[in-house]
Amino acid sequence: DGGITQSPKYLFRKEGQNVTLSCEQNLNHDAMYWYRQDPGQGLRLIYYSQIVNDFQKGDIAEGYSVSREKKESFPLTVTSAQKNPTAFYLCASSPRGGDTGELFFGEGSRLTVL
């Protein structure tokens, strides 16, 4: 079945450690996105990539990094510079220049920093 797979679903880390969240899609979509979700704040865009080897910062990119070496993969690294990393992280994808703008979401990864 086509879809987006995020791993791990739950992750615990100590303060000051970098962590990497995985996002893989087999929908053959060109564009991929990372959102952060906090209670009562909706979804905020961290980074997005419209094509392989290219990505742009979203509204809250500070303390995060990404790479897009393959079309199907868009990993997110939460660095020690991110002041409040505990959150629910959602990966999404869409066809590039999609004529509907619809996003397809993974199941999310919940990061807790102790």
Added chain:
Amino acid sequence: AQSVTQLDSQVPVFEEAPVELRCNYSSSVSVYLFWYVQYPNQGLQLLLKYLSGSTLVKGINGFEAEFNKSQTSFHLRKPSVHISDTAEYFCAVSPFNNNDMRFGAGTRLTVKP
């Protein structure tokens, strides 16, 4: 840039009652409109979308929404809710030919027996 306001952060209703979740948006360009649903600890699923044409859009699970251009609104409705509709609902807008989707803060719908 576009923005979305969901007017209610929480909506409690009794089972089999009707419900309306309100969404207003602002944008300087034409947009597509979406409602997504999120169950606890899961990703977002598309409920329905408005692209063009008829302003009344029907989605999954008996939900529908009406696009009102003059009021820049896209309210979500269901005539009779079930316990299983308890979830968080997000309204979103995306400009034509641009994947810059913006989300509202969400409305938590709680259906009580």
